[in-house]
Structures are given as C-alpha cells and as structure tokens.
Amino acid sequence: MNIKSTLCALACAATMSGCASFNTPSYTPDYNAIDALKAAQIGKVAVNTVQPEDPAADVNHINLRGSHLTVEGGTFASYLQQAITSDLTEAGVYDPNADTKLVIELLENDINVAGFATGTGVLVVNLQVLQHGKVVLDKKYSAHSQFDSSFAAALAIPNGQNAYPGLVKKLLSTIYSDHQFIDVLQQSAVK
Numbered sequence: 001m002n003i004k005s006t007l008c009a010l011a012c013a014a015t016m017s018g019c020a021s022f023n024t025p026s027y028t029p030d031y032n033a034i035d036a037l038k039a040a041q042i043g044k045v046a047v048n049t050v051q052p053e054d055p056a057a058d059v060n061h062i063n064l065r066g067s068h069l070t071v072e073g074g075t076f077a078s079y080l081q082q083a084i085t086s087d088l089t090e091a092g093v094y095d096p097n098a099d100t101k102l103v104i105e106l107l108e109n110d111i112n113v114a115g116f117a118t119g120t121g122v123l124v125v126n127l128q129v130l131q132h133g134k135v136v137l138d139k140k141y142s143a144h145s146q147f148d149s150s151f152a153a154a155l156a157i158p159n160g161q162n163a164y165p166g167l168v169k170k171l172l173s174t175i176y177s178d179h180q181f182i183d184v185l186q187q188s189a190v191k
Contacts, residue, residue, distance in 0.1 A: 020067045020068075021067060021068040021069070021070045022064065022067055022068070022069055022070065022157060022158070022161045023069075023070055023071070023072065023161075024069055024070065024071045024072075024079065024161060024164045024165065025161070025162060025164070025165050026072075026165065027079065027082065027083040027086065027165045027168055027169070028165060028169070029083075029086060029087050029090055029169070030087075030169050030172070030173050032173075033087070033172065033173040033176045033177065034087055034090050034091050034176075036176060036177065037087070037088075037091040037093065037176055038091050038092065040182050040185070040186060041186065041189060042093055042182065042185035042186050042188070042189055043093070043098070043100055043185055043186070043187075043188035043189030043190075044093055044094070044095035044098040044100065044188075044189075045088055045093050045094060045095065045098050045100050045101070045102060045185060045188075046094075046095060046096050046097065046098040046100065046101045046102070047081060047084055047085050047088065047094070047096075047101070047102045047104070048101050048102065048103045048104070049077075049081065050077040050078065050080050050081040050084075050104045050105070050106060051077060051104070051105045051106065052075075052077055052105070052106065053075065053077060053078075054075075055074055055075050057075075057077075059076060059077070059106045059107065059108065059109040060075040060076050060077060060106075060109075062076070062109065062110060062111050062164075064111060064113050064156070064157045064160045064161065065113055065114070065153050065156065065157060067153075067157055069111060069160070069161060069164065076106060076109050077106045079168070080104065080106060080125070080168060080171075081104070083168050083169075083172060084102070084104070084172060087172060087176075093185075098188075099131060099132050099188070100129065100130070100131050100185065100188040101129070101130045102127060102128070102129060102130075103127070103128040103129075103130060104125050104126070104127050104128075105125060105126045106123075106124075106125055107124045107125060107126055107140070108122055108123065108124035108142075109122070109123055109124075110122050111160045111161075111163060111164055111167070112160075113149050113153075113156040113157060113159065113160040115149050116149070116150070116151045117148070117149060117150070118146055118147070118148070118149055119146070119147045119148070119149035119156060119159055119160050119163065120144070120145065120146055120147075121143075121144065121145040121146075121147070121160075121163050121164065121167040122142070122143070122144050122145075122167075123142065123143045123144075123167050123168065123170075123171045124140060124141070124142040124143075125140070125141055125142075125171065126138070126139070126140050127139055127140075127141055127175065127181075129181070129184045129185070131184075131187075131188055136184050136187075137180060137181060137184045139178070139180065139181070141171060141174050141175050141178070142171070142174075143167055143168075143170040143171035143174055145163060145166060145167045145170060147159055147160070147162075147163040147166075
C-alpha cells in the first residue's frame, strides 16, 4: 500500500469514527491489591449505589474525539460499582447486608485523547465509610494515567478505550492501600 492510500484510509477512519461509540473493556482486578485486602483482615462491607446514577450526568459521559465511550451497565458510576463489588467479593469481604457501607460519588471521570502523542485519564471519587449509619471516613481519592496516543483517531481512540479499565484499577488500588481506609474497615471486623 503506498503512502497516499494509507493517508486516505486514515483520513476516512478518522472521519467515520466521529459518530461511533466504543465499549469499554471489562474490568480486571489487581490481584496484588486483593491479596493485600485479604491479608488486612477487614470486616464485611456493603457497597451503596455509586452516584450519580443519572446517565445524563457529565461524569457518565466520555467523549473520544467525537466518539462516545460507553460501558456495559449504562453508566461509568455503575462500572465503578461493579468493579469494587467484584474486588470485595474476590477478597471475601463483600456482604450486601453488612453494617459497614461504602458510599461513593464519582466527581471527575475523563479520558483525553486530544494529544498527538500522549493521552491522559483522570478519575476522582469521594468515598465515605459508614458504620451503623455514622460516617467514620470521608475522603477524596484520585487516579491519573498516561498512555500512548496519536494524531490519527484510528489509533488514539482504541488506546483511550483500552486505558479506562487500568484507570479504574489504579483508583481502586489507591483506595485499598490507604491506611485510613484499611484501619476503619479493620475496626469494623472487631465490632
């Protein structure tokens, strides 16, 4: 294929991708973080519905150069909820009826593929731990990522799409490794 044909194909792909939507790959856990949760011997934990539930909320939309990044389950808040519930289940500490509950609000959520060489991701949540209805921890957590991007949308968009699960994994690993978070959950195991 000559250079003219290659450039034409890339231009067509970039033009056609403007209206498309791309599904986010499934979340895969960080087993080192899950092993650390198991070793910490924390108490049973429930997860309230991650907010905002509203699909129209800004944090539930990610635009990749005019294309929409979508998730199974409908919202990025539900994606995050499924990820944390999966991790806690894998660690053997998830109990939907537990007196200790995680209340999570998604504050910032973006994948940016506008850069010619580097894409970025940001995920910020406010997390509260409630024990018997009383707030015992109220803290913001964030994760930032960088990944290869490109001037060509045909390369940049899939890279952004594939970067999202890693961003979620990074956020959850940050939460699970926070000493305040672990201390509060260990106290619930004693009660």
